[in-house]
Amino acid sequence: MDERWKHVLRQRIRELGRRYEEARHAYWEGKEDAERERDRSGAKRYDLPADEDGNARLVCRRYAERRPVPVDRKGRPACFEPDHPDCEGCREDIRDGTVETYDDRTSTTH
Template identity: 55%
Template sequence: MEDRLERLVRQKFREAGRKYAQARDAYREGREESGGGESASGAVPPSLPRDEAGRVRLVCRRDADKRTVHVGDDGHPECFEAGHPDCEGCVEDVRDGIVETW
């Protein structure tokens, strides 16, 4: 009985590992196709929506509100507060092009 249980557990782990690898590969492929990778210069990806003045439309992680902000060449929005975990995460998302927008 233990052998059957051990085989079943191993089989399920292998199956889960294959599914994880497929999901990981599909995620990477999707990011490459959408151009969602970080740009070499750290500039804002052109895929982010902007208003008429060229400001990026994003949803603030810290205050959970919609806003339009200028983003500098370094990829930091004008509302950025150094050391704040939500702001640090927002900068990473802006550079990756995956920030929540409206």
């Protein structure tokens, strides 16, 4: 094989490699976006009041403040810290349907 054909073949292989990496990157990026979107749907799954972005309107047990946060499919708010008693209690309350929530006017126990 002469040098010209080797050069053309190397260029083609590099181009195929770049396209493969672009497709691979797009696949993983799309998969992560889908997982994030699925995780955001926790407010709907646990029948919690949500804002326009789909974040659950929870009253934080740890800091005693109103907080709109995404809730994952396992019932953990985004602010969840493992092994913290208030966070563990909040997660259990979300799963049991007894978590304190709020709307624009008041706090309620859901």
